Amino acid sequence: MAASTDNKMQVTNEVMILMSQVNKWFGAFHVLRDINLTVNKGERIVICGPSGSGKSTLIRCLNRLEEHQSGDITVQGITLNNDLKNIDEIRREVGMVFQHFNLFPHLTILENCTLAPIWVRRMPKVDAEALAMKYLERVKIPEQAHKYPGQLSGGQQQRVAIARSLCMEPQLMLFDEPTSALDPEMIKEVLDTMVALAEDGMSMICVTHEMGFARKVANRVIFMDEGQIIEEKEPEAFFENPENERTKLFLSQILDH
Amino acid sequence: MTKSRKYVRLKDAPLLPPPATEAGVTGWLWQNIFASMTDFQSIGACVRSLFMIFFSLLLVYVFVDQTFSLMDFAIFSAVWSDPEGLKREACWTLQQGGALPDGWHGACWPFVWAKQKFAWFGPYPSEELWRVYLSFAIGIFGLIWVLVERMPFRAQVGVLMLTIYPLFAFILLTGGNSGASFTGIGVWIIAGIAVISVGRIGATGYLGAVFSSVSGVFGIVGWGIVALNVFRGVAAVDFNLTPVGTGDWGGLLITLVVALTGIVASLPLGIVLALGRRSKLPVISILCTIFIEFWRGVPLITVLFMASVMLPLFLPAGVNFDNLLRALIGVMLFSAAYMAEVVRGGLQAIDKGQYEGAQAMGLSFWQSMRLIILPQALTHVIPGIVNTFIGLFKDTTLVSIVGIFDLLGAGQSAVADAAWSTPVQAITMYLYIGIIFFIFCFGMSRYSIFMEKKLSKSRRH
Ligand SMILES: Nc1ncnc2c1ncn2[C@@H]1O[C@H](COP(=O)(O)OP(=O)(O)OP(=O)(O)O)[C@@H](O)[C@H]1O
Ligand SMILES: [Mg+2]
Numbered sequence: 071m072a073a074s075t076d077n078k079m080q081v082t083n084e085v086m087i088l089m090s091q092v093n094k095w096f097g098a099f100h101v102l103r104d105i106n107l108t109v110n111k112g113e114r115i116v117i118c119g120p121s122g123s124g125k126s127t128l129i130r131c132l133n134r135l136e137e138h139q140s141g142d143i144t145v146q147g148i149t150l151n152n153d154l155k156n157i158d159e160i161r162r163e164v165g166m167v168f169q170h171f172n173l174f175p176h177l178t179i180l181e182n183c184t185l186a187p188i189w190v191r192r193m194p195k196v197d198a199e200a201l202a203m204k205y206l207e208r209v210k211i212p213e214q215a216h217k218y219p220g221q222l223s224g225g226q227q228q229r230v231a232i233a234r235s236l237c238m239e240p241q242l243m244l245f246d247e248p249t250s251a252l253d254p255e256m257i258k259e260v261l262d263t264m265v266a267l268a269e270d271g272m273s274m275i276c277v278t279h280e281m282g283f284a285r286k287v288a289n290r291v292i293f294m295d296e297g298q299i300i301e302e303k304e305p306e307a308f309f310e311n312p313e314n315e316r317t318k319l320f321l322s323q324i325l326d327h
Numbered sequence: 328m329t330k331s332r333k334y335v336r337l338k339d340a341p342l343l344p345p346p347a348t349e350a351g352v353t354g355w356l357w358q359n360i361f362a363s364m365t366d367f368q369s370i371g372a373c374v375r376s377l378f379m380i381f382f383s384l385l386l387v388y389v390f391v392d393q394t395f396s397l398m399d400f401a402i403f404s405a406v407w408s409d410p411e412g413l414k415r416e417a418c419w420t421l422q423q424g425g426a427l428p429d430g431w432h433g434a435c436w437p438f439v440w441a442k443q444k445f446a447w448f449g450p451y452p453s454e455e456l457w458r459v460y461l462s463f464a465i466g467i468f469g470l471i472w473v474l475v476e477r478m479p480f481r482a483q484v485g486v487l488m489l490t491i492y493p494l495f496a497f498i499l500l501t502g503g504n505s506g507a508s509f510t511g512i513g514v515w516i517i518a519g520i521a522v523i524s525v526g527r528i529g530a531t532g533y534l535g536a537v538f539s540s541v542s543g544v545f546g547i548v549g550w551g552i553v554a555l556n557v558f559r560g561v562a563a564v565d566f567n568l569t570p571v572g573t574g575d576w577g578g579l580l581i582t583l584v585v586a587l588t589g590i591v592a593s594l595p596l597g598i599v600l601a602l603g604r605r606s607k608l609p610v611i612s613i614l615c616t617i618f619i620e621f622w623r624g625v626p627l628i629t630v631l632f633m634a635s636v637m638l639p640l641f642l643p644a645g646v647n648f649d650n651l652l653r654a655l656i657g658v659m660l661f662s663a664a665y666m667a668e669v670v671r672g673g674l675q676a677i678d679k680g681q682y683e684g685a686q687a688m689g690l691s692f693w694q695s696m697r698l699i700i701l702p703q704a705l706t707h708v709i710p711g712i713v714n715t716f717i718g719l720f721k722d723t724t725l726v727s728i729v730g731i732f733d734l735l736g737a738g739q740s741a742v743a744d745a746a747w748s749t750p751v752q753a754i755t756m757y758l759y760i761g762i763i764f765f766i767f768c769f770g771m772s773r774y775s776i777f778m779e780k781k782l783s784k785s786r787r788h
Pocket of ligand 2: 125126127246247
């Protein structure tokens with residue numbers, strides 16, 4: 071657990087995300103109920119919980135892929151409201167990796183990575199390509215730069231998706247079940263990439279059921295059920311002595327194979 | 328004899344060539360033709376095979392016979408020239424008073440040659456035809472430049488072809504000097520710029536969230552107004568060319584003007600309408616839906632009639648609107664509605680994740696449309712888009728209903744010329760017109776297949 075203690079030292083007191091009394095409905099369905107969450111810079115949070123508990127919805131509210139109806143969300147001091155300028159600013163600071171990668175199939179890997187730096191950051195093409203190659207090397211697939219996403223394996227595609235987000239040099243990365251669409255032998259390569267990212271001090275919020283990953287890199291594990299955060303602990307404590315009955319049930323289901 | 332049936336190969340089995348029924352010309356013939364007619368195992372199979380043989384032979388016969396008749400009419404028996412200037416007598420049989428054997432049936436090409444200029448350009452003044460040739464030549468040159476992949480600066484040439492070229496061709500063909508008042512045009516341009524500015528301010532969110540989400544519409548409308556009036560402004564300049572009113576245009580020239588305007592305008596308009604119809608804002612979505620359903624609900628003939636007969640009744644007296652322009656606008660809006668539905672089909676095929684991926688990276692709505700969504704959506708529906716183009720190209724023949732003489736209309740009036748009156752006069756002309764239409768439509772179809780192949784190569788899944 072040496073790596074883990076190292077990491078904890080990088081956590082600062084600077085608040086990165088502040089969610090207070092956030093509620094969200096899909097029509098009449100109350101999907102997020104009174105969510106309160108603070109994430110400091112450098113922190114790595116793992117969110118888990120049963121299917122349909124609102125994990126995806128929670129992190130999608132953080133970059134306005136979903137709109138919350140009440141409560142306050144602040145990211146890097148910017149309030150998330152209907153102001154498009156704020157939303158744009160937040161999206162520049164927050165990278166997101168999806169379950170199904172969402173790479174753009176008509177663009178090469180390199181073009182996927184340079185798109186946002188060129189069009190959002192207004193970076194010259196040469197610089198954007200250099201930046202993209204830097205991050206493609208970091209996720210260990212620089213040699214695939216000129217292929218199309220359809221020609222890569224799932225694990226490689228997901229690593230490209232991570233590199234693509236990193237090209238915007240975000241302060242925070244959101245992961246929504248990044249490994250659950252992958253074959254078992256590809257999960258490791260993606261998790262390794264994420265661990266390396268965590269060790270470099272990236273703040274991240276990660277929805278995942280990879281408990282090994284949670285133990286290794288998380289500062290806190292959050293358990294959600296029916297739209298609420300019902301348990302929030304350091305990983306050791308979370309796995310060794312969960313308090314809530316539902317957490318215990320969930321952990322027993324997911325860990326007993 | 329070995330005791331056990333187990334058999335393990337110690338040496339590699341040799342790679343053998345395929346049997347004749349699997350590969351090469353024989354394989355193709357076997358699989359596609361003979362396999363279905365050589366099964367005589369049972370009575371049922373015999374009957375089936377005999378049927379297949381019979382119908383195959385029948386089809387071959389019909390095909391060969393028809394092809395031969397057509398070739399015979401168009402080429403072997405045709406009269407190709409009329410050196411003595413006999414006109415209709417060159418294509419008359421002995422019985423009719425000419426020199427051809429009785430029972431002769433063939434194309435009378437000299438008639439088409441004599442009417443060539445009329446079929447292509449209508450009553451356009453002969454001494455001004457260089458203007459038409461020049462604009463055709465530049466158009467073909469630019470088109471080839473844009474379509475051939477190896478040419479440099481294709482995108483830039485494409486933009487020129489869509490902006491400067493129409494203006495240039497318009498001035499060449501009409502002669503410019505439209506007589507529109509520069510003050511009026513200036514006012515319109517200022518109004519357009521004002522609309523754009525309002526959109527820009529709105530986009531910053533300064534005028535409220537709802538407004539900021541429709542600010543794109545203001546941009547589109549504003550730029551449309553400015554572009555249109557710059558066009559009008561340049562067209563009003565006197566270039567010292569003899570004016571040729573659109574009433575003197577005709578033939579293939581009209582067909583191409585109507586079809587190309589329709590094609591060029593319908594794609595962007597269709598995209599805007601399709602996006603509008605999918606908008607989350609009910610006002611925009613309802614307006615676009617009504618527009619699309621209205622235009623799809625009426626036949627093009629009705630649209631053209633309304634444009635040329637009814638519209639002038641509603642306009643204030645003195646406001647005069649070119650007949651061709653009215654038809655053009657009708658065709659444009661009509662095909663835009665069809666195009667909108669084709670494009671919408673493409674948009675629906677795009678996974679929601681693509682929008683989310685683009686959004687999460689911070690791309691604006693228009694950026695993600697332009698860079699991510701539309702390139703994919705449009706390539707999905709290339710067959711549908713080209714289908715609409717081809718349909719539009721052929722529908723241009725309907726403008727002859729409102730007194731505009733397109734290729735077919737010009738051909739038809741040429742057929743009425745008694746100086747060339749022979750029994751084959753009409754057939755020859757229609758064959759000629761059919762060939763011209765076929766060349767254009769088939770060309771579009773082949774190019775679309777080429778594009779599809781090329782694009783599917785680049786995104787193999
Ligand atoms: N766009 C939507 N409209 C209506 N209901 C939705 C929408 N998106 C999600 N829901 C519902 O909200 C609930 C929470 O969804 P969410 O995707 O956040 O769950 P999750 O915890 O991520 O589940 P999973 O582990 O299956 O991904 C689910 O019951 C889902 O059916
Ligand atoms: Mg989810």
